Amino acid sequence: MIRFIYNLFWPIGLLFFLPGYLAKMIRRGGYREKFGQRLGIYDRELGARLSKQRSTWLHAVSVGEVNVALKLANALRRLEPDLRCVLTTTTTTGFALARKNAPRWIEVMYTPLDYLPMMRRAFSVIRPARILLVEAEVWPNLVAFAHARRIPIALINARLSPRSERRFRQFRLFVAPTFQLLDLVCAQEPEDVDRWAALGVKRDRIRSVGSIKYDPGEIYLDPTVPGKVLRDLKIDNSRPILLGGSTHQGEEEILAGIFTKLRAQFPNLFLIVAPRHAERTAQVRQALEQLGLRVALRTQPSDLNVPLDCLLLDSTGELRNWYSVATVVFMGKSLSSHGGQNPVEPVIAGKPVIFGPHMENFSALSRALVAKDGAIQVGSPTELQKAVVDLLQNSNRRTALVENARVVLQAHHGTTAESAKLVAALS
Numbered sequence: 161m162i163r164f165i166y167n168l169f170w171p172i173g174l175l176f177f178l179p180g181y182l183a184k185m186i187r188r189g190g191y192r193e194k195f196g197q198r199l200g201i202y203d204r205e206l207g208a209r210l211s212k213q214r215s216t217w218l219h220a221v222s223v224g225e226v227n228v229a230l231k232l233a234n235a236l237r238r239l240e241p242d243l244r245c246v247l248t249t250t251t252t253t254g255f256a257l258a259r260k261n262a263p264r265w266i267e268v269m270y271t272p273l274d275y276l277p278m279m280r281r282a283f284s285v286i287r288p289a290r291i292l293l294v295e296a297e298v299w300p301n302l303v304a305f306a307h308a309r310r311i312p313i314a315l316i317n318a319r320l321s322p323r324s325e326r327r328f329r330q331f332r333l334f335v336a337p338t339f340q341l342l343d344l345v346c347a348q349e350p351e352d353v354d355r356w357a358a359l360g361v362k363r364d365r366i367r368s369v370g371s372i373k374y375d376p377g378e379i380y381l382d383p384t385v386p387g388k389v390l391r392d393l394k395i396d397n398s399r400p401i402l403l404g405g406s407t408h409q410g411e412e413e414i415l416a417g418i419f420t421k422l423r424a425q426f427p428n429l430f431l432i433v434a435p436r437h438a439e440r441t442a443q444v445r446q447a448l449e450q451l452g453l454r455v456a457l458r459t460q461p462s463d464l465n466v467p468l469d470c471l472l473l474d475s476t477g478e479l480r481n482w483y484s485v486a487t488v489v490f491m492g493k494s495l496s497s498h499g500g501q502n503p504v505e506p507v508i509a510g511k512p513v514i515f516g517p518h519m520e521n522f523s524a525l526s527r528a529l530v531a532k533d534g535a536i537q538v539g540s541p542t543e544l545q546k547a548v549v550d551l552l553q554n555s556n557r558r559t560a561l562v563e564n565a566r567v568v569l570q571a572h573h574g575t576t577a578e579s580a581k582l583v584a585a586l587s
């Protein structure tokens with residue numbers, strides 16, 4: 161009955177959300193390519209490739225989830241050498257990253273909308289042997305179709321923020337029937353087990369394994385390209401660098417303001433800003449230049465006769481490598497926005513991390529990092545400036561923060577391999 165109501169009102173909901181959905185796709189660009197796949201429309205060549213062998217279907221929304229899916233797929237491939245996968249993603253940035261980094265045995269596609277006709281066509285083409293959903297992507301029709309066809313379905317790296325939990329609890333009557341159909345939930349934290357069980361997942365199907373995102377043994381960084389770009393821009397590698405990673409609206413101006421104030425004390429300081437959404441590049445560049453900064457774009461040549469203050473990263477999928485050139489890292493979406501971004505990659509790169517008060521999406525990890533003196537949490541731009549100064553002045557403090565943070569991450573070591581074993585056992 162619940163799914164009948166869901167499908168009955170689905171077209172109405174689509175009409176309501178369609179304008180915003182289309183506007184977001186247009187802003188991000190590239191939406192025309194393979195747009196039909198979102199509607200369950202596939203070309204014959206793709207269907208012919210997929211018909212040769214049943215595939216493991218991984219679904220990931222965007223860039224962060226795609227990285228998790230690729231790590232898990234590679235670990236699973238080590239257990240099953242003949243593994244073939246289909247990786248579907250929702251955003252154009254996630255699609256671009258997946259297509260760039262996926263090996264040949266992974267077919268990259270767009271996720272079909274969760275409506276009966278579209279999902280039915282998707283299942284007939286993809287022919288999944290099992291389905292792995294990354295983090296929080298549990299869609300009623302997708303799960304129901306898999307269950308009806310006796311296809312194992314798992315939620316991997318399951319994330320349940322306090323905000324999401326409250327929302328799900330409010331609508332437990334509607335979401336519990338879908339959650340009950342999951343064959344496996346790999347939770348990130350021990351405390352998540354009770355929370356997923358309260359939402360309808362059968363307790364004996366929940367495993368607390370840690371976070372694939374935080375697994376230090378599965379994160380590989382390549383500083384080659386960042387180093388070359390900075391050399392080409394005549395940025396000496398001895399200069400201190402303040403890097404804002406995955407920043408959101410308002411945070412770029414805060415970092416620029418702090419940078420401007422600190423130049424008197426640190427005349428060689430250089431700023432790198434990586435907005436979370438590359439489509440904001442023009443807006444961010446304008447804001448930085450209005451504050452008097454000379455800005456270069458990662459993807460465009462720069463006038464090397466003019467000394468630069470800031471490099472704006474307008475590329476996708478390579479931020480993790482840029483952490484290697486930073487002296488101090490500020491994690492975005494944590495000061496002027498809510499949710500926070502993943503602080504693990506800069507730690508793996510050996511860089512000290514600062515974040516704001518809003519780390520809801522990584523609440524357990526951020527609490528552990530702060531408790532073990534593995535990161536600095538600030539509550540205002542003034543506190544952020546003070547923390548940056550302290551770290552720029554004290555190399556021993558920077559080293560201690562990184563070493564403490566790496567101890568925290570050891571709790572997640574081996575998570576990817578363990579998740580792969582649990583998935584393999586489903587078959």
